[in-house]
Amino acid sequence: MTRRARLIVLALGGAGLAALLIAACFDLPRFGGPWHPYGDRAVHASLARRTANTIASVNFDQRAFDTVGEMSILFASVLGTVVLLRQTRDEKRALPQPEEVALPVRRYALVVLPVAFVAGLYVIAHGQLSPGGGFQGGVVAATALHLLYLGADYRALERIRPVGLYEICDALAACAYVVTGLAGVLAGTAFLANTLLPYGTFNTLSSGGIVPVLNAAIGMEVACAVVVLLARFLDQAVEIEEESGKP
Amino acid sequence: MDAQTALRGALEVLLWWAGLTVLWLVLISTVDTLEWVVGASAALVGALAARAARRAVGGR
Amino acid sequence: MDDPLIVVVLLLVAATATAAVAVRDPVRQALVLSVLGVALALLFTVAQAPDVGLSQLAVGSALTPLLVMLSVRKVRRRQGDGKGRAP
């Protein structure tokens, strides 16, 4: 096929796609309109299960199976990073140098680290009540730990971050999500069906059946996955050198 | 580690725990027993992280 | 109802995203990318999607810059001796 023929095929395909998209645009609900066929049903189902945040209900109840897929993608990509960024045979580890950090910056890091960590846990725990959830809170909590690298140096971070432990916790949290789903099968309903736990009182921490449980599992999975991911990047950027002495 | 160091460490964790529990109570909208339990546990983890971080930076 | 606000934030996102493409140096691109994260979070907020905005803030404000800058540091260390830059 010549270049010209390929371009013609591409133009035809693009024109067809554009025509279909434009036709679809005219059938969309109006922007910002008060009514939406899927939104109304999602809100109704979420209120029936006493979950205040409809997004959490969609993520962890109505579409909980999609979240298994998303969790596996994160898990697999972190696994890929661990394999790709490993220390190869012609590389050695150099001890990271201590860093001189201005005192206000160091103090800020030491004060904000626990505050940001607790804020991350708050975002995870209140996922079914207010905006947030396992993913957002997990990323915040994991970022908080890395304040120790920013406010001090990599040696300090390595002291409070045994990577092996975080790898195990990552796998355990991923398993916990699937096991919670399988418990539904054993109880005689379906995979990840929200029938195991009582729905509780609306707008409290224990409302929404299995939504808070799955939220916590995702929070732990994401936090550990981000820590492991950043550990590989930090190892490469700070510690690992080529054997010849050249960095 | 002698008794005085242990005491100071415990005091540090206790202060952080109290502070972070208050922070949790400020962040949430409605307070009930479960919130107290979850908040106090989260604050305890945060307090231990705070002490571990300070030791990691200081103990060099 | 809040159309001017949505238009202003959409323009912000469009301008920042264009700048992120136009800037060629990875370091400066990371800086623009971090501002783009904030602008996107604002867009999601005015579109009444705070959950998505929170995800964008969590990932875009500190995590993405850290990953990009660590990669830049690794590349610079590899080139370090040849180009006379501080390792």
Place this chain on the structure above:
Amino acid sequence: MNGWTLTATVALGAGVGATVWGVATGPLRRRVVAQNLSSALACPGLLLLAQGYGRPAYIDLALVLALLGPVGTLVFARLLADDLAEDPPHAWGVTFAVAGYGAVVVLVLCAVTGPGRAMVKLLVIGALLIGGNLVASRALSGGFARSRRG
């Protein structure tokens, strides 16, 4: 559209618009300052939006931005320490002006909210935001004495 969202529109359009211009052009020292100020300007905007929409839950976005925005700037200050040491930024005037804007927004919202835990939450966010941005500015102008490898 009410007064809160109108204020947010003007503040976000002018403030964040200016930081977009600042971060996309000019020398590196101006870009890092603009990046720091973008979070300092967007966070009060998010607080105004939460008030304007009448949704207290949206304040959590401002909380996360107040915590992680300065952390993002610290990333640049830490990993660009060598480049910034040659040409350090000096933008304390505009930094304090933006910090004052954040303080004014937080105090006005506190006055509207009235005493209670919601007010303390606003004050915590304000303190984290202003403290964080001032520390991040300090870090940009020579907070990391030498950056070899660590």
